Amino acid sequence: MPQMTNERVLSRLREEDLSLLHEVSMKTAGVSHLEMCIQCGTCGGSCPSAMDMEHTPRMLFAMLRAGMREEVLRSNTPWICVSCYHCVVRCPQEVHIADVMYTLKSMAIKAKLYKDSTAPHFSQTFVDMVETYGRSFEFGLASRHYLRHFPLRLPGMAPMGFGMITKGRMAITPKKIKHMDQLKAILKCASQLELTS
Amino acid sequence: MNKYILYPGCSMESSARAYMESMNAILEPLDIHFEEIDDWNCCGATEYLGINLIPAYSLIARNLALAAKQKNGTRTVVAPCSACYLNLAKADHYMQERPSLGAKVNEALAAGGLQYTPGTLDVRHLIDILVNDIGLDAIRNAVVRPLKGLKVVPYMGCMLPRPDYKNRWSDHEHPTELDDLLRALGADVIDYPLTTECCGGHMTQIGPETAFELIMRLVADADDRGAHLMATVCPMCQMNIDAYQNEMNHFFGTDYHMPILFFTQLMGLAFGREPDELGIGTELVSSRNALANIGVEVPVTQEPSAPRKKDEGLPMPRRWTKQEGKKEAVK
Numbered sequence: 001m002p003q004m005t006n007e008r009v010l011s012r013l014r015e016e017d018l019s020l021l022h023e024v025s026m027k028t029a030g031v032s033h034l035e036m037c038i039q040c041g042t043c044g045g046s047c048p049s050a051m052d053m054e055h056t057p058r059m060l061f062a063m064l065r066a067g068m069r070e071e072v073l074r075s076n077t078p079w080i081c082v083s084c085y086h087c088v089v090r091c092p093q094e095v096h097i098a099d100v101m102y103t104l105k106s107m108a109i110k111a112k113l114y115k116d117s118t119a120p121h122f123s124q125t126f127v128d129m130v131e132t133y134g135r136s137f138e139f140g141l142a143s144r145h146y147l148r149h150f151p152l153r154l155p156g157m158a159p160m161g162f163g164m165i166t167k168g169r170m171a172i173t174p175k176k177i178k179h180m181d182q183l184k185a186i187l188k189c190a191s192q193l194e195l196t197s
Numbered sequence: 198m199n200k201y202i203l204y205p206g207c208s209m210e211s212s213a214r215a216y217m218e219s220m221n222a223i224l225e226p227l228d229i230h231f232e233e234i235d236d237w238n239c240c241g242a243t244e245y246l247g248i249n250l251i252p253a254y255s256l257i258a259r260n261l262a263l264a265a266k267q268k269n270g271t272r273t274v275v276a277p278c279s280a281c282y283l284n285l286a287k288a289d290h291y292m293q294e295r296p297s298l299g300a301k302v303n304e305a306l307a308a309g310g311l312q313y314t315p316g317t318l319d320v321r322h323l324i325d326i327l328v329n330d331i332g333l334d335a336i337r338n339a340v341v342r343p344l345k346g347l348k349v350v351p352y353m354g355c356m357l358p359r360p361d362y363k364n365r366w367s368d369h370e371h372p373t374e375l376d377d378l379l380r381a382l383g384a385d386v387i388d389y390p391l392t393t394e395c396c397g398g399h400m401t402q403i404g405p406e407t408a409f410e411l412i413m414r415l416v417a418d419a420d421d422r423g424a425h426l427m428a429t430v431c432p433m434c435q436m437n438i439d440a441y442q443n444e445m446n447h448f449f450g451t452d453y454h455m456p457i458l459f460f461t462q463l464m465g466l467a468f469g470r471e472p473d474e475l476g477i478g479t480e481l482v483s484s485r486n487a488l489a490n491i492g493v494e495v496p497v498t499q500e501p502s503a504p505r506k507k508d509e510g511l512p513m514p515r516r517w518t519k520q521e522g523k524k525e526a527v528k
Contacts, residue, residue, distance in 0.1 A: 029250060029298055030291040048395050052407045080407060083243050084395035085359035089369040098360075105247035119403040126244040130256065134238040136207040145402060153405070156447065160440050160481065167479040169212045178236045182309040183259060189308035190255035193301045197251065 006036065020067045028096060028103040036093040037061045043087035043097055053077045057087060057097050060104075073113035078104040079120075118149045131187060134177030139170050199330060200271045202264050202318075203231035206281035206432070207239050212440075213278070213432035215476025219461035220277055220323065222470050226339040227331050231275065234264045240284040243399055254298065255305040257288040262311035265318055277323040277461075279356040279431035286320040290362040322357055324430050324460065325365055328374045333381045341469040343383025347491045349463070350389040350424040351375035352415065352438075354431040358393055369393070375460060379428060382467040387422050391415055396437040409445040412438055416445070416455045425487035427457040435459060439480050456484035466493060 018035070025034040037058070044056025055063065055077050063072050078101040087097045105123070108114045125144050129137040142161070146154055164170040177183065209217040224231065237260050245253035264274050276282035292299035292315035299315055306312055327336065353375050358366040366372045370393050379386045394415060397408030415438060419427050429435045438457045446452055458480065465475040466488070472495045477484060485495040 027250065029246075029254065029287075030294045048411055049400070049407050051410075052404065078247070080400075080404060082355075082395045082398045082400055082407075082411070084355035084393075084398070086355070086370075086393075086395075088360045096360075099246075102246040103250070106249060109248060122399065122403045123244040123247050126242065127248055130239045130241060130245065135210075136239045136242065138207075138211055142402075149403075150405075153444075156444060160443060163481045164212065164440065167481070169214055169479055171211055175210065177238050179309075182311075183238055183256075186255050186259055186305050186309040186311070187252050190252040190302070190305035191249065193305060194249050194251040197301065 017067055018065065020069050020072070021064045024064055024100060024103055024107070027107070028099050030096055030099060032100055032103075033093055033095045034061065034064070034100055037065075037095055038093055040092060042090050042092065043095075046086040046090050047081075048084060048086065049080050049082050053080045057081075057101075061095075061100075070113060072104065073108040073111050074115060075104075076114075076116065077101070078108065079114065079116070121145070121148065129174070131184070133174045134180055134183050135175045137174035139165075139172050140174060142170075199227075199229045199326075200269070201229065201231055201273050201275045201326065202268060202271060203233045204237055204240075204260055204264065204274055204276045204281060204285060205233060206276060206278040208278055208432035208436070212436050213459070215479045216277060216432055216435070216459040216461060217476075219459055219465045219475040222465045222474055223461055223468060226468050227327070227335060229326075229331065232267070232269060234260060234274070235267060237263065240281045242280055242284075246284075251298075251301050251305060254288050254291070254302045257284050258292065258302045258306055258313050259309065259311060261285060261289060261318060262306055262313040265313055266311075268318070272317065273319045273321055273326070275321055275323055275326055277430075278433070279322065279354050280433055282320065282322045283356045286362055289315050289318065289320055321365065322430070324357075324374055324378065328378055333377060336378065336464070337381045340382055340467045342467055342491075344379075344463060344467050344491050345383045345385070347384045347463075347487070348387055348423055348425045349379050349384045350387045350419045350422060350427050351379055351392055351460075352389065352419075352427045352429045352434060352457070353392045354429065354434040355393055355395045356433075357430060375428065375430060378460065379463065382463060384463065384467075387419075387424050389419065389422065389424075391418050396431075396434040397441075398433060398437075401437050401441050405441075405444070406448070408437065408441065409448045412441060412445045413449055413451070416442060416453045417451075419455050420453055424455070425490055426484055427455060428460045428463055429457055430460055435480075439482050442482050454482060456480055456482045456487050458484055466491075472496070 025032045041058045044050050044058050050056055054075050060077050081101040083098050085098055109120050122145055129141055241253050241256050358369050358372045376386050397411040400408035435457055462475045478495055
């Protein structure tokens with residue numbers, strides 16, 4: 001009976017220092033099943049971008065179990081994850097791997113422990129746009145992001161940007177929702193809850 | 198009359214305008230009525246979830262709360278964008294699976310006078326309602342110009358069939374919904390094993406080399422299989438494969454030309470609509486030659502002219518591989 005096996009595994013785990021593992025698991029949306037990882041490596045073997053990762057998901061989860069907080073939060077792995085959910089549907093233990101990666105990203109941002117700021121800045125710029133307008137604003141996002149992180153890519157991308165604008169696929173002014181005040185009130189309350197949880 | 202609540206998502210108003218136009222063009226022949234969620238906001242894409250958990254889920258849940266308040270004879274919310282679909286479905290699912298998350302999100306929603314009980318709504322993707330509610334027979338009956346002779350690879354993308362909280366899809370890795378639909382339109386559907394492989398998502402913005410590799414696999418395989426074009430169900434996939442194909446070609450030293458259209462654009466064509474009513478021509482990798490195979494003429498639009506490279510010069514291998522920075526001639 002799988003239920004009994006899970007119980008046995010859990011009781012053995014409680015004897016080790018699993019505070020980091022539990023912290024990550026608790027901060028993850030839904031029930032992460034992170035504690036159930038059996039280190040089979042199906043996740044890394046299924047990952048389309050594993051070749052660019054410093055640690056495969058399996059390795060990262062072993063490091064979590066070993067309490068290697070700083071190494072985990074410095075790893076580029078969560079930032080290379082493309083959220084394709086291949087590993088998630090293949091994981092025999094049903095670990096919510098992609099959601100654990102989101103948790104690790106937010107923990108790395110809060111601890112300021114990421115090495116390359118490109119990805120965190122992109123996420124933050126996107127969120128800034130959404131918090132200001134309620135909608136995504138691609139032109140503002142792209143121009144701010146590329147000027148900051150990929151200025152050398154801009155000449156090569158100019159025809160593409162020009163094409164997007166002339167074909168009416170990228171507006172140069174943002175769209176704002178009607179009840180921005182309501183959304184701001186919700187997000188403000190949510191941010192306070194985030195701090196206390 | 199098939200009534201649904203629509204969550205369009207930000208892309209449908211900008212980069213995927215063609216998706217919106219072509220979707221609207223197929224509603225009437227299939228007797229579908231969409232009512233847009235009033236004052237919906239961005240779903241946060243894959244960015245917000247990686248920053249703050251509760252604000253991210255509250256942002257998504259505001260849309261669910263608004264939709265539940267507005268529901269008018271239907272409890273089904275339709276999202277045409279795979280990322281929006283997944284985020285809405287995910288918030289609904291996790292608010293239920295983790296009641297403490299649900300309670301906190303509702304506390305935040307209350308600050309804006311809103312509330313959402315998870316499970317109130319059914320979150321579904323556009324292709325799901327077309328194939329499973331409207332049905333392939335109704336679609337087949339609406340076809341007046343079969344796409345016979347058009348070789349299409351069906352590209353489902355990753356976020357639609359996975360993680361699939363409600364078991365809606367025929368398979369997580371090789372679903373056949375898009376194949377079946379395109380076949381109903383009369384197209385020559387090519388078997389495409391990479392159908393649910395990732396297009397790179399936001400990696401085109403933050404780690405272009407990773408993204409180019411993923412785009413290359415998809416485009417090269419579609420090309421090897423003799424496809425005229427790819428059909429997609431997702432604005433992100435369309436954007437990455439269409440708008441970044443040129444940069445990807447430049448990166449690898451290749452010269453692929455693989456157009457990618459939204460499946461609704463192909464439906465519109467099969468239903469007898471004209472290309473300019475369906476946003477055809479707004480793609481950066483032109484589908485003009487591909488559509489000539491079915492006798493559809495796409496009006497020439499003013500293409501932005503990229504600086505042309507001289508043909509003469511040193512002979513270069515066709516494809517570069519990025520491993521070890523070494524060049525390798527393939528093909």
